Amino acid sequence: MKPPKFEYYKPATLEEALNLLEEAGDDGKIIAGGQSLVPIMNMRLASPKCLIDINGLEELSYIKNEDNTLKIGTLTRQSDVEQSEMVANVCGLLAEAITQIGHVQTRNRGTIGGSIVHADPSAELPLALLTLNGSVQITSKDEVRTVAAEDFFITYLTTDIMPTEVLTEVTIPLMEEKSGYSFQEIARRHGDFALVAAACHMTVDDEGLITAVRLALGGVEAIPLLIGDAEDILTGEQLSDSLLAQVAESVEMESDPESDLHASSEYRTHLAKVLTKRVLTQAYERARG
Amino acid sequence: MGKHEIEVTINGKVYQEEVEPRMLLSDFIRDVCGLTGTHVGCEHGVCGACTINVNGTAVRSCLMFAIQADGQQVQTVEGLSNNHELTDLQKNFIECHGLQCGFCTAGILMSTEDYLEKNPNPSSKEIKEMLSGHLCRCTGYDGIVKAIEKTIEERNQSVLS
Amino acid sequence: MTNVIGKSATRVEDKRLLTGQGKYIDDLGTKVNTGHAAILRSSHPHAYIKSIDKEAALKMPGVKGIITGEDIRGLVKPFSVGVMAPVEYYPLAIDKVRYVGEPVAIIVAKDRYAAEDALEKIKVVYESLPPLVGIERALEEDAPILHENVGSNIANHREFNYGDVDKAFEEADRIVKHKFNFPKYTATPVETYGVVAEYDPAHDQYTVQANFHGPFVIHSIMAQALQIPSNKLRIIVPKDIGGSYGIKAGIFPYIVLCGLASKLIGCPVKWIEDRQEHLSSSASGTDRVTYIEAAVENSGKVTGLRMKMIDNVGAYIRAPEPASLYRNHANSTGAYDIQNLHIDAYAIMTNKSPTGLIRGYGGQELYFPLERIMQEVAKELNMDHADVIRKNLVKEAQFPYKTASGGTYDSGNYEESFELALATGKYEEFRKKQEEARKNGKILGVGLACIVEPSGSNMGYITVALTPEERAGSLPKSGAAEAATVSMDPLGSVNVRISTTPSGQGHETVAAQIVSEVLGLPREQINVVAELDTSTSAWSIASGSYSSRFASLGSSAIYYAAHKVRTKLFKIAADQLNVKEADLELEKGSIFVKNNPDKKFSVKRAAGLAHWHPTSLPDGMEPGIYETYYYTADVAQAPNEQDMINSSVTYGFVADMVTVEIDPDTAEVKIIDYFTVHDAGKLLNPLIVDGQIMGGLAHGLGGALYEELAYDKNGQFLTGSFMDYLCPTAPEIPNVTIKHTESPSPLTPLGAKGLGEGNTMSAPVAVANAVSDALAHLDIMIDDLPLSPTRIWKLMGEAKEKVTTP
């Protein structure tokens, strides 16, 4: 298991990185934390001709709270987000999701942007980003564009990003006062990719009526799946068993998971329903305080 | 493109070598620098045997290219003990029978040292979660957890006194 | 110093391993011209090789040579194996591939990177054949045949009848029966296989370093395959092996392959297996289908057993298979007094990777159906499972107990150990808790298992694969020999050389403990050499690290070799002091007269005389102090005409109680507590003992819940990385309570028995019984592993459907 040959560049600035990407075209590949890319290179499932290492771009590593928007530079290590008190205070869902990615040692190196661009269907960060209605900032030589998470994921391991572009920043609008969240997953072992993951973010008024809710699932489709029906079913209501059942039914309708060794399609669908109820319940309880 | 010259500081010693960009850091440490205490068990990031510290943080050396460590500070298991004097953690691995074949051990020591530095008082559950990044097929992890717990206890006591 | 045996001494191995100074195969220096190998492997489960084009690959930079099956045809004989079926197994596929991962070509280049570059350029044209995956499918008339010259997929078939089975079944009040599947899984040592082979044309000799934990029978098999005198194959095993659990015995085809490559290409060849290769192609355990039937009295007493066992040895039967079927032959009835036994044993071949030794070898496959059926008997009779076990356990007064199939359980008190397990786990209390919990919609269960843990394999057992008539045609095989050498140099320093090829079990430590005690010297002064060299070490056809043979056999050889040294020292001292040997005593490096301790002679001085001044030695005594002892146990006899065989030397006992909780929504199994009671005779080093038990248990839990080498129905391999093949990590290991009872073995000088495999054998079925118990209200049958949530959820769904749609 040794990687194939490639050329290696380590740009000192974003501009330089973008120039290199432009030059390399389809042959170029960014390496960030390498926690997904290097294993598949070692297995020779990927053989990029030209690796552009963005680990020198310190300016892409930051966590900021600006105008009630959480901004995280793409190169920020997952463990930096995990250890950030600010993130824990203002964005509990993200903080909870992060701890479930792999292991301490992979989080020490793996980056926020890398996970989102890698776009594994059961990965935690893409799911968290979608649930939190976040977006990504994408930079190329010609432009800087912002793409909402809802539009970013296209299919299995594929996103809206072009080979000449760099994901530079992740932005997440922050929670309102009376809001609650939950992130839960079922995995075979601690630290494994989820069989199914579910995340929910919800706001509730003083009477306990739900004013807004976003529910999304990982592992049930080629991309993280936003359950739009949840909003329709739950808005203006207090959470109840019958409503939970209704949402679970929508989830069943909308998911079409694959079968593999570790979980059949039916089991994944079932887990999606179970987790839906669990995250909605927990988020509701947290929102009510 | 051929070889690149890199300079990596490992356990305080500077290694200046020419490498192909694709050479894994684990291979560089073992085969080029001759530090065979770092082991390789999977080369896809799961087993943890190859874990080392880069700039003070525990990472997989099989998931980095040597060229990425150019100019960086690396510590391996050979750099833990001082003049043959074992660290408290190493001693407790002996006391608590935290190793059998010893193949996983270097990686676990490197992870644990970094982790305890950042989290001096983890719970048993947290210790086990930290260890989830390492496979040990010999011990059932029991002796390892005990060795780490004993080390924490001793460090806390020495802080108190 | 005395009484070091039995102490929890810390290990002499640890310091070097903790500081990165271990000497594993990949750490050893190689000669400058060494080539590094990569192996091209079959992507097909079953296919003819039509052609291999290696031209482009040979032109790649750094390539030294490429060897294919065609190149070794005629140079190597098929590996011999202890069955009559004429299976031809070579280190590279010739003409045909029979499993995904089978070696097709070996590429040797300047480094592994270059070798892998060239590997991608080799073009192989295959012609696919229908794959054979299912165990029982292998026996069907129209099944694809793997080995045309065998004519069927059966590598071995034997039937055994002990006692009067038909009568037991005729007279039984009930017959409880079921079919169980045990999956294929492995042990994945964190260190993979590694070989450095060098052919020396001047002497026509192969010198191979490998992390092989033999040599035992396999050295002979390799020499025969290479068609050389066996002293032309020198195997050196490094000091440190990064775990094996049996798996590294399966390295032998690669030792031959790298040896041949070295000969043909003309440079030393080094090959370090990678993890993908290891998972797809290294030795693993067998998967097995067992049809089991128990003849039962209404009292719960089981009077007879019938087992049809179909063991899948993969694409090629190879040594030591079909031993997985017979390793537990003497203890086929486990911990129970059952004298009527029928066994119908098949070893069959399918398009999966070939199997071999693995921790627990054959035990988990045997005890899964046996211990499951005992619980089913309890269900059938509406009895408590614990009561059924009590009813059937071999009683204390019956020891040494003769089993139906010829075994002699040397010692034990099974009832006491079992009751201790129940008391430790608070069995009755848990039953109450379980009832309460059920009212609240919680699903709790408790599983029990009692198993006999054999250790120290009798070399003769494997010959029961042959009929008595077939056996008569060759030399009988017996014994369980192990050798050790203890020597003292001119200054009285002690070296101990062992041939037990440890891979983490602390043999150096225990050997030093034993010798320290016998020779009255501090443990720290004893140097133990664990490297094995077939050209210079004392070893036997049984030597190696398997079947938990160190504590029973290895330690005995060391003990007696040390005694030989002690005797010699006493003789010298007696002569010098002019007293009788019997009047002497040894303590703290000094030999003295018992009733006159001032009259003494130091050990160092005695050793000095033996070396510096041999003419002063008593008449007829050889100079020097260098003593080798070959130990074997008399009880390891060859099988008799009636196929009675005492397949192991000592038999320990394990009683487990495990409690689980199943999430009613997700069907995830959570182990609450695991209690295990072991009787392994006298414990040589309790610290090491508990470490061995924890390791074996973790592996058993892996088998119960996570680990499987899975293939799809087309024979494609599904678990080629550690992301798919799931080994338990620290958070997956539950609370474990270990307790010991000690019934010393009357057969070994130290009273010790082997251990470390017991829970690998017991945990899969103990957990299965717990899950079955937890789901008893749904009447669910657990007959397959691992107990993944997807599997349990399906069973729960089917059961609920049964309830709602009558």
Ligand SMILES: Cc1cc2nc3c(=O)[nH]c(=O)nc-3n(C[C@@H](O)[C@H](O)[C@H](O)COP(=O)(O)OP(=O)(O)OC[C@H]3O[C@@H](n4cnc5c(N)ncnc54)[C@H](O)[C@@H]3O)c2cc1C
């Ligand atoms: C043992 C193990 C367990 C793991 N478990 C999990 C898990 O449970 N959940 C989970 O989600 N992940 C898991 N991962 C993967 C996770 O650790 C990775 O961090 C993540 O998937 C990729 O991040 P990275 O920074 O390492 O990216 P890299 O591996 O460097 O890159 C991944 C991909 O993203 C591209 N890329 C990276 N950064 C950018 C950028 N800024 N702009 C454009 N393209 C970019 C790369 O070109 C590449 O295609 C696991 C990994 C390991 C080794």
Ligand code: FES
């Ligand atoms: S070798 Fe790096 S994690 Fe296994």
Ligand code: FES
């Ligand atoms: S001590 Fe052998 S793998 Fe951990």
